[in-house]
Amino acid sequence: MKAGIQQSKTENIDDAKLFNTLFESIHTFPTPVICEVKKSAFGGAVGLMASADIVVCEACSTFAFPEVKLGIIPATIAPYIISKMGNSNARKRLLIPNPFTAKEAQAESLVHFIADNVPIREKTLSIAQAVAQGAPDALIQTKALIQRLEECVDDESAFLFCARMIANARISSEGQEGVKAFFEKRKPAWNNEENIPSV
Known part of the structure; x- marks a missing residue:
């Protein structure tokens, strides 16, 4: 992410497309993909979950989309999050970067099964x-059928749009x-107390 500022526009977009390839490879894998989540998953890790067919997590698991707090956009994972959680839940979670629980994730279709009384494995x-x-x-054929019906995620122009969005956000x-603040373990400039509106 930090290296993006030194990359050419083409290099930046090509780099961003690598994430598209990762998520799409999981999403379109011909046989069922089960994702097991131990503890927490944030940002791109939730994108991996959303790309999978079935998601299992621990009862104590928490999830979040911190991208806007870091000054970037969840463009690469957004198609999969919207597909998995629906537009309304995706809007709430992608715009509010606060963590949410396994039960909330299950109610919003991000998680399918919670390992309550048994080990997750x-x-x-x-x-x-x-x-x-x-x-x-x-x-295999059922997965192919489901993927054929998901026109939005298969739209190549949508992928290019998403790659351009994240490429621009990175630089x-x-x-x-946001990235600098993350590595320096401090709040980014827009999270200074005087910049946060009081409730």
Whole structure:
């Protein structure tokens, strides 16, 4: 992220496209992908969750989208978050960077299963065993059907738009300040007490 300021525009966009490739590879993987979340997942890690077919987490897991606090835009993960959580929940979570719980994530369709009274690996394996009961080709064809119906995520122009958005955000003054503040373990300039409106 910090290196983006030294990159050419083309290099910056090409670098941003690598994340598109990562999330799309998971999203379009021909067989079912189960994501197991231990503890917390923030930002891009939640994008990985949203790219997967089935998500299992611990009861104590927390999630957040801190991008706007860092002065950047969650452009690369947004198509998958909207697809997984729906427009209304995505708006709430992407605009309010506060952490939210496993139960909230489940209610908003980001998480499918919570390992309440069993170890998470045991829960994940039981779900994998249930999926494995399906015929291999039927599972592949069902995934292909679902992906065919998701026109928005398959739109190449949407990916290019998202790559350009994050590429621009990475080299913006807010993006650079946010990343710098993160590494320096301090609040970014716009989070100074005098800049925060009182409630």
